[in-house]
Amino acid sequence: MAATKRFLVLLGPPGAGKGTQANRLQQALAIPQVSTGEIFRLNLSNQTELGVLAQGYMDAGELVPDEVTVAMVRDRLGQPDCSNGAILDGFPRTPVQAAALDELLTQLEGRIALAPHIRVPQNILVQRLLQRAEKEGRADDNEETIRTRMSVYAQQTAPLIAYYEQRGLVQHVDGDQTVDAVFADLLTVVHTALNA
Numbered sequence: 001m002a003a004t005k006r007f008l009v010l011l012g013p014p015g016a017g018k019g020t021q022a023n024r025l026q027q028a029l030a031i032p033q034v035s036t037g038e039i040f041r042l043n044l045s046n047q048t049e050l051g052v053l054a055q056g057y058m059d060a061g062e063l064v065p066d067e068v069t070v071a072m073v074r075d076r077l078g079q080p081d082c083s084n085g086a087i088l089d090g091f092p093r094t095p096v097q098a099a100a101l102d103e104l105l106t107q108l109e110g111r112i113a114l115a116p117h118i119r120v121p122q123n124i125l126v127q128r129l130l131q132r133a134e135k136e137g138r139a140d141d142n143e144e145t146i147r148t149r150m151s152v153y154a155q156q157t158a159p160l161i162a163y164y165e166q167r168g169l170v171q172h173v174d175g176d177q178t179v180d181a182v183f184a185d186l187l188t189v190v191h192t193a194l195n196a
Contacts, residue, residue, distance in 0.1 A: 005110030006085040008196060009092070009101075009169075011161060012118035013153045014146075015132070016175045017182060021070060021118065022089040024183050025190065027059040032081045036090040039072045040064075056152070070100045085110060095163045096154050114193035116166035116186055118175035122150060 008025070019035065026033040037133035043051030046073030050072050054064045073091055076082070092098040105111055120128075126146055163168045175182055179190045 003104075004085065005108060006113035007067060007110055008085075008087045008190065009098075009112055009160075009164065010087060010113040010118070011115055011157075011164070011170070012088050012175060013120065013122075013157075014127055014149050016118040016120045016158065017127040018089050018118060018178065020179060021183055021186055022087045025087050025186065026188060029087070029190070029194075031085045031087060032125075034073070034076055034082070034086045034088050036069065036073065038078050043072055046098070066097055066100060070097065073101070076102050076106065077110075085113070089121070092160060095159050096158055098163050112167075113171055113196075114190060115160075115169045116170060116189055117161055117170050117172050118182065118186075119172055120175035125150065125178055134174075 005190075010022050010025075011127060012018045020034075022033040022035070029039070039053075042048075045051075045056055047196060050068060054068050057064045057068070060070065088101075092101050102112075103186060126143060129141060129146045129149075132138070134145075171193070173182060173185045173189065177185075
């Protein structure tokens with residue numbers, strides 16, 4: 001391993017299996033999965049200063065501003081278990097957040113080694129999310145809300161793929177396979193990038 005901390009940014013639409021794959025990668029690579037959802041939950045439940053700030057926006061029905069999200073991520077990436085890097089799942093969500101992450105990683109003497117993109121056809125994603133909603137009893141997850149999430153993803157998050165492609169960091173992985181096959185493909189592209 002080089003002295004530089006190396007980070008992976010896992011890209012893919014809702015239902016692509018990013019969380020499942022990030023969890024497997026964390027075990028295979030011995031670096032933590034850093035999920036923004038988890039960071040938010042911890043900050044909110046521990047009533048940290050940032051958590052209280054975020055809660056205020058959420059209670060008002062507003063999006064949590066980038067600077068609050070970035071501050072939470074900065075705190076998390078500064079922890080000892082991230083000393084060799086981390087797998088980022090759910091952050092950055094926009095090119096603005098990606099630029100903030102670049103700045104943050106420079107301060108932490110880290111860099112993004114790879115941005116694997118798990119690709120899945122939209123009709124498959126909708127089926128997966130509907131099945132998950134049924135299994136987990138998420139009544140609010142119907143086809144309409146799922147398609148709205150896809151649309152938001154296409155507008156806000158998909159431009160990240162272009163952002164990282166310009167830097168030669170994106171490797172596409174076919175997400176329309178078994179979980180094990182997706183993981184095998186991911187591991188291949190990750191090992192290639194980390195050993196480059």
